[in-house]
Amino acid sequence: MRQKREWFIERLQSTTTLDDLRAEIFRLRDAFEAEHLVYHSVNSIGEQYAALTYSDAWVSEYTTQDYARIDPVVQGCLRRFHPVDWKQLDWSPKPTRAFLGAAVDNGVGHQGYSVPIRGPSGQFALFTISHRATDEAWKTFRDAHLSDLILLAHFINQKALEIERGSDHIPVQKLSPREVDALTMLASGLNRAQAADTLAISEHTLRVYIESARFKLGASNTTHAVAKALAQGLLIL
Amino acid sequence: MIRYIYGNGLSTYPRLRDSMFADRAAQFRHRLGWDVALDDAGRERDQYDALNPLYIIWERPDGLHGGSLRYLPTTGRTMLGEHFGHLADPVRDPLIWECTRFCLAPGAGGHVSAALMLGGLEVGLNLGLTHAVGVFDARMLRVYGRLGWPPAVLGRDGAGRDAICAGLWTYGPELRAALLARAGVSSEVSRHWYRRAFGDGKLVLAA
Numbered sequence: 001m002r003q004k005r006e007w008f009i010e011r012l013q014s015t016t017t018l019d020d021l022r023a024e025i026f027r028l029r030d031a032f033e034a035e036h037l038v039y040h041s042v043n044s045i046g047e048q049y050a051a052l053t054y055s056d057a058w059v060s061e062y063t064t065q066d067y068a069r070i071d072p073v074v075q076g077c078l079r080r081f082h083p084v085d086w087k088q089l090d091w092s093p094k095p096t097r098a099f100l101g102a103a104v105d106n107g108v109g110h111q112g113y114s115v116p117i118r119g120p121s122g123q124f125a126l127f128t129i130s131h132r133a134t135d136e137a138w139k140t141f142r143d144a145h146l147s148d149l150i151l152l153a154h155f156i157n158q159k160a161l162e163i164e165r166g167s168d169h170i171p172v173q174k175l176s177p178r179e180v181d182a183l184t185m186l187a188s189g190l191n192r193a194q195a196a197d198t199l200a201i202s203e204h205t206l207r208v209y210i211e212s213a214r215f216k217l218g219a220s221n222t223t224h225a226v227a228k229a230l231a232q233g234l235l236i237l
Numbered sequence: 238m239i240r241y242i243y244g245n246g247l248s249t250y251p252r253l254r255d256s257m258f259a260d261r262a263a264q265f266r267h268r269l270g271w272d273v274a275l276d277d278a279g280r281e282r283d284q285y286d287a288l289n290p291l292y293i294i295w296e297r298p299d300g301l302h303g304g305s306l307r308y309l310p311t312t313g314r315t316m317l318g319e320h321f322g323h324l325a326d327p328v329r330d331p332l333i334w335e336c337t338r339f340c341l342a343p344g345a346g347g348h349v350s351a352a353l354m355l356g357g358l359e360v361g362l363n364l365g366l367t368h369a370v371g372v373f374d375a376r377m378l379r380v381y382g383r384l385g386w387p388p389a390v391l392g393r394d395g396a397g398r399d400a401i402c403a404g405l406w407t408y409g410p411e412l413r414a415a416l417l418a419r420a421g422v423s424s425e426v427s428r429h430w431y432r433r434a435f436g437d438g439k440l441v442l443a444a
Contacts, residue, residue: 079289081291082360085436118309150364151331230288233319235284
């Protein structure tokens, strides 16, 4: 596999567009003789990009049904960073089993392995391979390719970021010292009244700082703003 | 016992969590005199604790923290990259995780440090990692050496015992037996603790 890996990484080097990348994902799928490969990235401002081998029908069903809500792969890998075999996930709830049934009907393998990726400045991606092997064959396959899959996942991520240059290197919005103070207080668990008290300002003034920071960060609410500021390293706790 | 818990699973174990952050304050602020911030309750938490790191924690029989360390992937934000760049060039590699805040509760025995290193090793071996990087107090070098798994020192700042070091640990299956022996844990039990957190079967990372 090492040769296949190097072959693929070399091919990746010369990839310059997202369409090329998508084509390479198909090539890699064939090289692995797997059912499907999925690369899915969400950057720090919530923009998404996917390169995958699923059928359009399945992608469209997944989106319209909003399966991400119940997909144990998404739920199990979000915010984590160790690779996960689908076997380790909880498929027992009824809606989840129905979802798996729909996935298998659409050609997704019943075996799978997902690699979560944490990129720079809060970027997150998930790389998944799915297979239709027996349990035993799958275990052999997985163990043999574990580190290759992890490395390839990161190479693909790096390439995607490079191609999308800009989207993940947006200049970090500078927050004013007071905005940083306000978010820091909230992040450390104080409520608004306590935060205002600590900073010796009125609650009204505090709200202005929070709203202003929220706007600069492009966050949907206060919690979101705190999370974003933390992820971008703007707060020292 | 060794627990492997992601940050968002800590709330399931408030006593363990709170005693961990209190012990970290005791070690890093009060014993070592590092410039770390404490919250109102006197606990030490930093911005990396907000990134949902993976904690390896030794839980004592009474449910309190006996020792811990913290892992983050080097593809994301790391302390080495953001604060200790003067010690060593920051590493960025999917197969290298950064280990920070290696902490022992006051009075913790030698088996606790061994158990923490063992936990780190189990993670590395099971997930196919190659190395761990970390920033630590020079006094810890002797501890790591005694446990039979010394890091390669990448750089240091300061002199003698008070220096702060950056180091690189190499994972290898040959390290396991000695750490098991020093931790006083059998191979099966250690494997059970790992499996309980990471599968087979249902993935229960807060377990």
